[in-house]
Amino acid sequence: MLIDPSLIDQVTINSLLAVVAILVVSLLASRLLLPSSSTRTDHATFVWFAFDALIHFIFEGSFVYHSTFGRTVNTGKDMFALLWQEYAKADERWGTADVTIVSIEIMTVFVDGLICLHVLRKLISNDPSRHFWIVVVSLIELVGGWMTFAPEWLSGSQYLNTHVWLWHYVYLWFFNGLWVVIPIALIGHSYRQIICGLTLANDSQQQKKSQ
Template sequence: MAVNTHPYYPERVVLSGNFIENTWTVPSLILTFVTGCTLLLFITLVVLRRVNPVLRPSDQWKVLWFIMTGCIHVFFEGYFVYNNSRMPGMQDFFGQLWKEYALSDSRYMTSDPLVLCMESLTVLTWGPLSLLTAVLIITDSRFRHPVQALVSTGQFYGNLIYYSTCLYEDFALGTRYYRPEPYYFWWYFIFMNTFWLVIPAICLADSIVASGSAFAVASKVNDENERKRK
């Protein structure tokens, strides 16, 4: 462990390595990331419309979501899990992107046990299952809604834990992991993570309704079969 000058809060937090200042500007980091995500979504849309041209628009956007979130979980968050002890000094694109985001949550620069375990679980489970869910939607698999509900519940619950632990330590214990500038708290920490609350909640509700409808149909068929036997 090393102590050196860095921009993270709390100011005396001990990072998991020597901090090296980013060379990429913030706009270039964000623009490159957004461009990459946009390209991924475009390619996904082209492929899914060729594989299943009759897929409903409501399911198309879910495929886009699960592909994007799956790739973020596996590759971006996987990068953090693999390099967690070296994060403060990483200078490649993902490393500098993580160092920028960590201005809103310095736990990513300290190999925090909760964050590391949570991210490891995300990389190993929700990432691959998100990609699987996209395939199940495209192929109209009967396993689509059970898996979609499982992944969405995991993402929603994980994000609640992520939010609650950080905010509890801030307001109850006085330990603040984000810089005092409102930009880092409201844009990075709150807004950017809200997607993993709102969209999983929508997908979970969709699966609950679909499952309820399926059970209602099955129950009706069973009742009719029982009447025929009598």
């Protein structure tokens, strides 16, 4: 049987529904806050950064809270502790306040999250400088992902549980893969926009000099 019913409990369902709810809020926010002249790419970018910011502040913020006040996720009893206990089935480090993970998550919440909000403001005002900040935050998230998993790969993945399909392919590959594939796509798009703008500016300067 492809899906083992014993893997899907109420915590699993609530965790996945919470992710869906954040996505829905992000979609609605893009419809309400972006100007009508915004392109589909702008809407998609807004949805991603709204989703990204909420995940950082709500989910990862709760992880930082549980892991920096003399406790761990595994000792918590509230809904966020249970959510992270679910994810810790795939990566045990998240349940025990691993110092590398906590350090990365502190940066993720207080640096990435705030830059995401900055990008959203730039999108609402259609400020082209957003492309610089999109590249910055996307690079930070790629580095954060690398520093999360590279030490595990180099040490034999002793804390990763890959023998259960849900934990391996959904929790580890799918959810973490989003923060690899999407930032790379955003960097590529913003790079092209920056180069296009610089090329136009350079052409304009050349024309002025030739006049």
